[in-house]
Amino acid sequence: MRLGMVIDLDKCIGCRTCTVSCKSHNAQPPGIWWNRVFTPGSEFHQAAVGNDGHLQMNFLPVSCQMCDNAPCEKVCPVGATYTDERGVVLVDYDRCIGCRYCLAACPYNVRQFNWEDPKKAKARVGYEQGYEYGYPTDVRDKEGQLVYTPSRPVGVVEKCTFCFQYTSKGELPACVRSCPAKARFFGDLDDPESEVSRLIRERQAIRLKEELGTQPKVYYLPASKPNR
């Protein structure tokens, strides 16, 4: 089994619902975003780009690309980043030594570091006291590695897990479920009959920075025409 995702850029409306649901479901501390959506060509989201009055506005969501040839996993000196049997690249919060080599190695800049204690950060930022968000309990993989915890340790790295807490039970990731435009698809890339495999075959799917040979398992269905 190789879990993968397909994102239909024709359908994406750039609403950032996936960004928010990802952050909430995965208890991401202030300032940390596993899932970003931007308007290509513009420094600001939802700002049209183009020349001579030919303005256009398309959107590109980017989270961990779940590379088959993952540089972050190869550089990790302690094997805290690893690929599980379903092809999902994960981080063991208990093992990470915080060297941040993976941040330098990732060509997609999806890796985030806990520069301060998230509890302190929440208090400083002014989140309401006692307001807790995200999946409530620790989640460990079969080997007992801590791949999710609502109270993140300071000094470790984190990123998208394909919502391990849900997908390990056969449910869909939060971003897929919450997308109001139904632009995201999730499934087994090894199964030729799966929806993701079918879409990749039929729609000329592309991957980001293909030339680097990272072999991502997140595919994009390019917009068939610019949004004018």
Place this chain on the structure above:
Amino acid sequence: MRVDSQPAAFSNIGAVNPLGLRPKNLTEKPLNKVIGISIIAILISLSAWGYQLSQGLIVTNMRNPFSWGLYIATFAFFVGIAAGGLIVSSSVYLFDLEKLKPFTRIASLSAFASVLAAGAMILPDMGRIDRILNIFFHPNFRSPLVWDVMVISAYMVVTFLSVYVQLLPDWKSEGRGFFNGWTKSRSLEEVQKFSKKWSKRISLIGLPFAILLHTVTALIFATQASRGWWNTAILPPDFIAVAIASGTALVMLIGLLVAGKERFTEYNDAFKILASIVAGALVVHFFFVFVDLVIHGWWGKQEAHELFSLLFGRYSLVYATELLLPGFTMFYFFSARGKRSYQSLIFGSVLLFSGVFAHRMMLMFPAFNAIPLTLSLPAAGIESWAYPISVGQLRDGMPSFVTSWSYVPSLVEGLLAILPFGIVTFVVSLALKLYAFLPEKH
């Protein structure tokens, strides 16, 4: 640390030395003062580390878009100057440079102190120093960082042994030292023979380790295709060239300070050779820099335009420091004038160190401020668009996502980065105080 009490204390040690190896003028040097200053420097940096441990790496100015900074640059700097030792002592044997022989002890000492300092500098960069042993419990042998840990440890052992075997005869005749109980049953001649044989062996074994140290440290960066500035096969050989230049300069600088103006003429020839090694290595370094720029620039990729605007625009001042100071030293050390005097050699070396430090900082700026996920959007007429990165901190007036990060080390980083400088100064000055590192000519 009263300086005026020094000469008496030193002359006592000198008195028990039957070989008269201890140079007299060294005893007059204010070594105690230097040791005192280095201890204060170490204490300051350790308190900065303590503060960082209590607050997290948030007290640095590193963030997600710029995740390695002054600490890693300083680490690379000290790895570089650690080369000198074994390169100097092995060239004594490989190229029969007899004139350099008096400097082999200083060379080994500078290498040991520098690699110790480099190892110490990497530690505060870890977000979870409490888990550092995971590198030994769960090593991932695909990671160049693990190779580097192994090579640095090996280099520490080799340079320590190199200092140790060279000091053994002194210790034997003076009846002191450590780890030398086994020499009690042997005669001084036997110990001297042993020392001579193993000094040679270790410096020859050490040479490949020195080369490996720089190759592997460079590979940490050069393997990463995500960062165009690093991802070049020129980086490891250039690391070696810079290491030979700056490492040899450190040996020369310590040698100059130990010999003092008084004995400068005695070792004039040796200093000339060392200065020529520095200048020669810099020629190779500038050749690599040139070739690297041509290859990055000629094809004219959008990424190269971005890189050049970072090198010659935004960071032109740092880049100029990196090029001009060592460039000056190169010409200066080739000239008779630069090699001539005590002052000119110190001046050239200090310029070189400043330039090499700027060079190490420039390892970071163009690498992190060129966003790896840069896309071209032909339909919108856009050739290069950087996908914004989340900063990692939520604060008033700070954007959540950025496409570049104006990294300048914070005060805490600055203070903490004193640590390796303190360690090198402490180890070298303490060793110089305790033992004779520059034997008198007979």
